[in-house]
Amino acid sequence: MRKNFDEELLELSTLLTEMGAAAESAIDTVIASLTDANSEIAEKALAITKNMDQMERDIENRCLKLLLRQQPMAHDLRTVSAALKMVTDLQRIGDQCANIAEMSHLLTSRGGMVKHEEIRTMAQKAASMVKQSIAAYVAHDAGAAARVVELDDEVDDLFLAVKGELVELMVKNRSQADQAIDLIIIAKYLERIADHAVNIAQWATYCVTGEIQPTN
Amino acid sequence: MQEGTIISARDLDLYYGENQALKKISLEIPERQVTALIGPSGCGKSTFLKTLNRMNDLVPHVRIEGLVEYRGQDIYMPKLDVTWLRRHVGMVFQKANPFPMSIYDNIAYGPRTHGIRSRKALDEIVERSLRGAAIWDEVKDRLKKPALSLSGGQQQRICIARALAVEPDVLLMDEATSALDPISTSKIEDLIADLKKQYTIIIVTHNMQQAVRISDKCAFFLMGQLVEFGDTTQLFSMPQDKRTEEYITGRFG
Numbered sequence: 504m505r506k507n508f509d510e511e512l513l514e515l516s517t518l519l520t521e522m523g524a525a526a527e528s529a530i531d532t533v534i535a536s537l538t539d540a541n542s543e544i545a546e547k548a549l550a551i552t553k554n555m556d557q558m559e560r561d562i563e564n565r566c567l568k569l570l571l572r573q574q575p576m577a578h579d580l581r582t583v584s585a586a587l588k589m590v591t592d593l594q595r596i597g598d599q600c601a602n603i604a605e606m607s608h609l610l611t612s613r614g615g616m617v618k619h620e621e622i623r624t625m626a627q628k629a630a631s632m633v634k635q636s637i638a639a640y641v642a643h644d645a646g647a648a649a650r651v652v653e654l655d656d657e658v659d660d661l662f663l664a665v666k667g668e669l670v671e672l673m674v675k676n677r678s679q680a681d682q683a684i685d686l687i688i689i690a691k692y693l694e695r696i697a698d699h700a701v702n703i704a705q706w707a708t709y710c711v712t713g714e715i716q717p718t719n
Numbered sequence: 720m721q722e723g724t725i726i727s728a729r730d731l732d733l734y735y736g737e738n739q740a741l742k743k744i745s746l747e748i749p750e751r752q753v754t755a756l757i758g759p760s761g762c763g764k765s766t767f768l769k770t771l772n773r774m775n776d777l778v779p780h781v782r783i784e785g786l787v788e789y790r791g792q793d794i795y796m797p798k799l800d801v802t803w804l805r806r807h808v809g810m811v812f813q814k815a816n817p818f819p820m821s822i823y824d825n826i827a828y829g830p831r832t833h834g835i836r837s838r839k840a841l842d843e844i845v846e847r848s849l850r851g852a853a854i855w856d857e858v859k860d861r862l863k864k865p866a867l868s869l870s871g872g873q874q875q876r877i878c879i880a881r882a883l884a885v886e887p888d889v890l891l892m893d894e895a896t897s898a899l900d901p902i903s904t905s906k907i908e909d910l911i912a913d914l915k916k917q918y919t920i921i922i923v924t925h926n927m928q929q930a931v932r933i934s935d936k937c938a939f940f941l942m943g944q945l946v947e948f949g950d951t952t953q954l955f956s957m958p959q960d961k962r963t964e965e966y967i968t969g970r971f972g
Contacts, residue, residue: 505969574928576955576967713957 508573515565515586516641522558522593523637525551529600530630530696534623536607537689540614545607548600555597562590581713585640585706592699592706596633599692599699606689610682619686621665625693628658632700640707648711651704658697665690725750725889725919726771726808731785733766735778740766742943743785748889748936753911753920755934755951757927759971762940764923768891771921772808773801789889806833809882813894815874817866817881822849822858825866825877829885844884852880853910872903879910883918890914892922896929908933927967931955939963 529551536544566587569575575583632651639647669683669690705716721727726748733741741763748754756764769775770787773794787794794804806829817825826845835841845862849855854876858869866877875895882890892911896904911920911933924930930937931951938948939960947954947963958964965971 508969576927576931577958577964579968580956 508569508575508579511565511569511573512579512582515562515569515583518558518562518565519586519589519593520637520641522555522562522590523633525555525558526593526596526600526633527630529555529597530626530633530693533600533603533607534626536604537610538623540611542608542611545604545611548604548607552597552601552604555594559590559594559597562586566590578710581710585710589637589640589703589706592702593633596696596699599696603689603692606685606692610685613682619665621661621668622686622690622693625658625661625665625690625697628654628661629693629696629700632658632697633703636700636703636707639704640710643707643711645708645711648704648707652701655697655701658694662690662694721747723749725790726921727786727788728767728770729786729788731767731770731787732783733763733770733775734780734782736780740943741770744945746938746945746948748919748921750919751915751917752935753915753922753933754936754938755930756921756923756938756940757925757930757966758940758946759966760925761942763943764938764940765893767940768893768921768923771889771891772805772810774810776801806885807887808889808891809885809887810891810893811875811878811882811895813897815871815878815898817869817874817877819865819867821863822866822869822877823862825881826884829881833885848880848884849877851883851914852876853906853913854880870903872899872906875899875903875907876910879907883914887918889919889921892920894923894925897925904929927955939966941966 529548532544532551533548536542536548566583569583573579632654635647635654636651639645639651666687669687673680673683709715724747728744728746731741731744732739744763744767746767756768758764766775770783771789771794775781775783783795789804789808793799818828820828823845826848827841830841830844835844846855846859849858854873857873858864858877866874869877875898879890879895896907899907908929911922914920915935922930922934934951936949937951937954939946939954939958939962941962947958947960949959954963955967958967
C-alpha cells in the first residue's frame, strides 16, 4: 500500500537535504571569496544561489503535486507542509548569500579585506545550523531541532561582538569606516541566515509534534 | 452529560446474535455541530449511527446494552415512543429513497402522519423544508411532479427536505453523498454547513476529505471500538492514536 507515496516523500527529503547542502556550500563559498578577496569565488557562490532558486521551484512543485494528488493527512500532511515552508527559508538563505557575494565583489574591488575571525566563526555556525535543522527534519528528531534553536543565541552574541568591535574600529580609524560598515552588513546577513535555520528547525519540530512554534 | 451535549452514549454494547458489533462505546455528540464517524467497512460506525434513532430495532437478533441518551432521555427505555424519537432524530440514507409520489406529498408525508391537515400549514412546511434543503428554486414550479423524476442529487435533497419537514433536532446521514456526483456532493456539503446553524448533524462517511471539509468533530471507529474522538482538524493533522494515524494515512491492512 501507498508505495509510490512513500517513495515520493523520501525523494522530497532527499531534495531538501540536497538544497540544505547547497545552502551550506553557498555560505562556505561566499565566505571564502571574502577572506581570499577573490571575485571568481564570489561568482561561484552566486551560481550556487541561482541553482538554489531552481531547487526551490522544483521542491515547491513537488509539494503542491503531493498535496493535490495524495491529499496527505496527519504526519504526511505535516511532512509536506513543513517542506513547503522550509524551502522558502532555504531560498532566503540563498538570497542572503547572494547579497554577501555582491558585497564581496565590492570589497574586492576596493582592494581586499581585513581578515575577520568572528565573521568566519559566525558563518561556520550558521552553516552548521542549516545542516542540523534539515537533518532534524529528515530524522524526525525534535531534540535535534531544539538544539539548533539554542545555537541561535551564540550567533546573536557573535553579531553583537562583531558590531561592537567594528564600531570601535570606525571611531579609531575613519579611513576604514566604509569597510567596517560593509562588514557589519555582512555580519547581519549571517545573523539572518541563522534565523532562517531556526525557522527550518521549528518546522522540523512541527513535523514531529504538530505544534507550530511562536515566531521569535 | 457535558454541557452542549445533545446525544450521549455510555458503555454501549451492541450484538448481532453472537457477534458483537459495538464495544463499550462512550461518546458525547455536541449540539449544532457536525460530527463525522469514520472507519473501515465493518468498524461499527453505521451501526452506531443507527442506534441513535433506534433503526437497529428492525434488525433481527439485535441486543443492546449500555445507555444512549437524547437530551437526557434514555432512548432505549421500554416505554419510549420510537416515533417521537425519530421525529426528533431524523435520518437520510446512502441511496436517495423518495416515496413514489409527488415532490409535495413526499415532504408533506411526515407532517400529515403527525396530524397536520390544513392546506395552508402544509404549503408552508413544504416550502420551508425545500428551502432549507436548498432545492426550492429547482422544484417550486413542479411540486406535483413525481419525486422520482428528479436527478439523484435532487432526490437526495428531497429526502433531506422530507427529514426537515417534521422539524427534527438531529439529522443522521449515512453516506448521504456517496452515490452523488461532485457537484451534487458539493451542494449537499454546503447545505450541511448551513443546516448546522439550526440542527445537530451526524454523518457517516467513507470519504475522509469530506469528513475534513465539513465536520467539526470526528470519531474514528475500528472493529467495534471507538479509537479516537476529537476536533476534526486535530484528528487529521495530529492524531493521538497510532491506529488513527495508520488509517487516515492509508497504511492499513
